[in-house]
Amino acid sequence: MASGAYIASQNLVPAQQIPTAISIIIFCQSMGGAVSLIAANAIFSNTLRNQLQQHTIINPGARSVRQLVSGERLAVVVQAYSNSVDTVMYFGIAVSVAAFAFARGLGWKDIRVEKELNGSQVQGSDVESIERNGDSQG
Numbered sequence: 001m002a003s004g005a006y007i008a009s010q011n012l013v014p015a016q017q018i019p020t021a022i023s024i025i026i027f028c029q030s031m032g033g034a035v036s037l038i039a040a041n042a043i044f045s046n047t048l049r050n051q052l053q054q055h056t057i058i059n060p061g062a063r064s065v066r067q068l069v070s071g072e073r074l075a076v077v078v079q080a081y082s083n084s085v086d087t088v089m090y091f092g093i094a095v096s097v098a099a100f101a102f103a104r105g106l107g108w109k110d111i112r113v114e115k116e117l118n119g120s121q122v123q124g125s126d127v128e129s130i131e132r133n134g135d136s137q138g
Helices: 002-012 015-054 072-104 124-137
Strands: 115-117 120-122
Touching (some): 002 015
């Protein structure tokens, strides 16, 4: 997917602005990943802490849960971890939906290469069919 962004930017901006456009894409991809990771970690930690505090199990680490809690309370802790992961997944879904909605508003530009045959402009898919028909006739 990243290469698609590079190709699109190279076809949409003037040649002298291509390095700047590519730099902006790389920066946004890096920052997007970093910010999303921090947000997902915060969502997971806060959701887990709140759910464990509701069941009076406070501040156990993931590794020590089985040592601190057993039996019926272990099921509650595992459910709290599961709910926290679910909340992080909802965040990922929300970001994906927002990105899709934003992308739809960017518009569409056909960047297929146009070839000239016999003085007329023909687009990529038409060239292939003309070449196939020409090859079968000759």
